[in-house]
Amino acid sequence: MAVTQPAVSRLISELEAAVGFALFDRVRGRLVPTPEGKLFFREVEASFIGLDRLRVSAANIRDHGTGSLRIASLAATGSILIPAAVRAFRQNNPRTRITLHITSSPAIRNGVADGLYDIGIAADEIDRSGVDTQVFGTFAGLIAMPEDHPLARQEVVTPDMLDGQPLIGLASEDRARHRFDAALAEAGVDPDYVIETPSSATVCELALTGDAVGFVNPLAAREERYPGLALRPFSPRVPFKAYLLFPPNSQKSTLVKAFVAEIMGQRNRSSQQGPMV
Secondary structure (H helix, E strand, O other), X not given: OOOOHHHHHHHHHHHHXXXXXXXXXXXXXEEEEOHHHXXXXXXXXXXXXXXXXXXXXXXXXXXXXXXXXXXXXXXXXXXXXXXXXXXXXXXXXXXXXXXXXEOOHHHHHHHHHOOOOOEEEEEOOOOOOOOEEEXXXXXXXXXXXXXXXXXXXXXXXXXXXXXXXXXXXXXXXXXXXXXXXXXXXXXXOOOEEEXXXXXXXXHHHHHHOOOOEEEEOOOOOOOOOOOOEEEEEEOOOOXXXXXXXXXXXXXXXXXXXXXXXXXXXHHHHHHOOOOEO
């Protein structure tokens, strides 16, 4: 220890005075730990083990991405894109614990504002005050139908083709639904909604089982995911808009930045499979 014997004796005496009990008995010129000294040693040893664990945890966080991410997503991105981003992210961050909630855009906004989520992906109908936002993307809506439907023979579906056609509509508060209805109204078409649902994935499932067709978010609609489904562009272009949400006035952690980069990469790959700006 490179410490002289008198110095060690002085340090022991000072420590005994500080803790208020004897750490050693002097037996025939040797120091023998007292029962209290042994208990105290175990506590000190546990503290040093704790410090070592903290060092290991810090190294893991730095080198291997140990930590946690709390993510909330609307159903459209939560069905295909976010699971793909999670899979890719975990390849580089296998020790990161991820919680993923699929819920409504207003609930996502409120959860991010309250600090319940580190990242949120929500549609544009939310109130963006009280959260930090980043544009995620704008995606051209598609018309979903069975592949044997007469409209499946068209390369592009226009409003006049939907006149009198049973429709599966998104929820009435959906901003993309509003824009779609406005495009139909401008063409003089009164939409005939026979079913309404908040989820584009559900629209696709329903379109497979009947004569009604639906307007869907391309992020949730893939023909290979729904065998027998046909997807056609709608003209005029009607966009779905989405935002990334973050807790207000907070620094993004390394994990958050890495996951956002993965989400954006997945978005760019999705753009190759459907119209997007």
